[in-house]
Amino acid sequence: MILTFADRMSFANFTNPYQRPADVPADYRKHSNLSKLFKADGTYVRPAEDPVTIWAIALLHQEYGVPLDALELELNADFSEGTHQGGRRYQGRADLIVYDDRYIGAGGGLDVAFIMVEAMEPGKKFEGMEPEGWVEHLNRLNAYMSASPSARYAILTSGTNTKIYRRDLEYPRALQEIGNLPKYESARSAAEHSPFKVILNPSEPDGIQTGLQPLTRDKFREVLGDTRSGCHSLLRDNEGLQPQEAVDAMVKFLFAK
Template identity: 95%
Template sequence: MPFNNFTNPYQNPADVPEEYRKHTNLSKLFKVDSTYVRSAEDPVTVWAIALLHQEYGVPLDALELELGADFSQGTYQGGRRYQGRADLIVYDDRYIGAGGGLDTAFIMVEAMEPGKKFEGTEPEGWVEHLNRLNAYMSASPSARYAILTSGIHTKIYRRDLEYPRALQEIGDLPKYESARSAAEHSPFKVILNPSEPDGIQTGLQPLTRDKFREVLGDTRSGCHSLLRDNEGLQPQEAVDAMVKFLFAKWYDEQATIDLVKATGEMRSYVFSYRQGETDPERLGNVINLLFCPK
């Protein structure tokens, strides 16, 4: 795993490649005189950014540093309000520039000084940073992966989708895949059109009751039958899977429309299919990533 090989190569800010030092998204790491804001922690952050960019294909434009987090924790009877700053956020590239914050985060990175003891409980130590990372992940409905690193020690986690506050340790990150590029293979797009309601043309058609029944089917035909007969699901499991598919489709439509409204740019739906035009394998990979993250 690339994160295992830490030599603190950017301890001197002069050694930071110009590509990183002058990128707008990374400017919060440096003072006006080009020195680090935090001399011990920031070299670790730059090292993590370099690995994400070079080894995993994360575009620098998809990064945001020191993202403010403001959230509450507790019950309906009372709780506490937390404010903090997530060290580094990696966005799904469809949301670059959309200002979605924690709502559109994909990966979160929490960095600390290399001298901090592994799993140490001292102030600003490993456990304190892990608790922060857990809190930030819980506050984000979209974040899938989390990285906690001091450089010398690194843990990579995947979010448990059924228990959002639970982080499962994994061996390595998957390569970053461009959701925007994948969406360009979709023939269904949202475009600006002043003559349409809200100034956009969604290309969506209302789902009639008959069409709904035809697609979902019953015990003899349609999606329900395919899931049961081809995938080996029990009837109730097939219904559960269809509900997930419907929610994913609805979410993709709403998120894409909201993006067009926010950015003024044409966007493509990701979760869509047209016979003869859509690559079934590509769509299958999208569905697999949604429901079976590795």
């Protein structure tokens, strides 16, 4: 997904416009993905937190371009605390996750989440330690992010205070605070404009095809191995490196690439 940063941090402007369920736009109230926020009589399930959640959803949709179809609310999650041997497993429920457009409607859950949002009631103290407070919600958000191999961005908001984080999918995996959330853009559209085509779903008739060819054993040996023109031979014979030194150099080149 190609992302560009918005000019301003929309999450800094909380006015709690949806404190009353009647003030929520009809297309939000009637959307099937948002139904978990409301009881049968139209009132909020959680009167303190749900107005913050719907406010965050409205910003994601209106300011950052997130489709309502890309949202999933209250996703059950398993996560652990501590080491694998001595840790404890917990059942949690992520307030809100956002998929990129490749996984809308696929039901992939945390495995294909792109953004996670943890909402809390506005009256809680910023970075406070009280029960169901800021630190407790941040710990939950960290746990949910750790349980997802794909989530890149996290938002913790009480409306009055908001923190946005980015997670490096490589190393380190810790959440790093950033100033703003990038704009949401279509991964499929980005792939169409890329010089390298990516297979998004090869089993689907309309999946994006690729012109890249698999690297066979013979081709691998020809390019990197001990053939006359192979990288290993060139480093060993032309540059005077020992065989293991040549391998180490090749690994460094590939890593840098």
